[in-house]
Amino acid sequence: MNKMAIYPGTFDPFTNGHLDIVLRSVRLFDHLIIAVTTNAKKTPLFSVPERKELIRKSLPEGGNITVESFDGLLVDYAEKRGSIIVIRGLRAVSDFEYEMQMALLNRRLKPAVETIFKMSSEEYSFLTSSAVKEIALLGGSVDGLVPSAVKAALAEKFKKHQ
Numbered sequence: 001m002n003k004m005a006i007y008p009g010t011f012d013p014f015t016n017g018h019l020d021i022v023l024r025s026v027r028l029f030d031h032l033i034i035a036v037t038t039n040a041k042k043t044p045l046f047s048v049p050e051r052k053e054l055i056r057k058s059l060p061e062g063g064n065i066t067v068e069s070f071d072g073l074l075v076d077y078a079e080k081r082g083s084i085i086v087i088r089g090l091r092a093v094s095d096f097e098y099e100m101q102m103a104l105l106n107r108r109l110k111p112a113v114e115t116i117f118k119m120s121s122e123e124y125s126f127l128t129s130s131a132v133k134e135i136a137l138l139g140g141s142v143d144g145l146v147p148s149a150v151k152a153a154l155a156e157k158f159k160k161h162q
């Protein structure tokens, strides 16, 4: 059976923590879709096309990973793409409540959709996209926190804003 999974998020921007989840998930599936979306509660720094491009540049060559975007409900998108598996990362116990709520709501909306959780690698368990943006804005080093393409894009973005 051809098993496909979706890893959704706002990815504003994509970090090494996200990459860690992607690389450890892709081994389990024939195909992984990284699905970029907008979160109504967040004001993004990068546009959706910019975020997709940065993710593509951060992935290893070849491979069975594609980068897409969607609007609307995740479960509708998952159904449209023919995948019932959603991957989410868990960084710490504090993520659990929110993630469980989202997984249960998604299951209520579409019972076929299964959420699979991957534990974050320890070195990224503290990482968020917001923290990365704040560090870059304030002139700190994001080395080791984000892929090099994202580091360059952050430098460019904040240069323009100065």
Ligand code: COA
Pocket (backbone or CB within 6 Å): 008, 009, 010, 011, 012, 015, 016, 017, 018, 021, 037, 038, 039, 042, 072, 073, 074, 075, 089, 090, 091, 101, 102, 103, 105, 106, 120, 124, 127, 128, 129, 130, 131
């Ligand atoms: N490593 C590093 N950082 C991580 C991470 C990891 N493994 N996992 C999550 N993060 C970070 C994210 O970058 C994000 O940082 P930020 O808040 O500073 O931007 C933060 O942790 C929270 O991430 P997450 O919980 O994944 O939020 P999100 O906004 O990226 O994704 C969606 C949430 C998009 C999946 C969810 O809102 C969604 O499905 N939306 C579609 C609409 C829908 O179906 N709504 C009903 C849901 S019940």
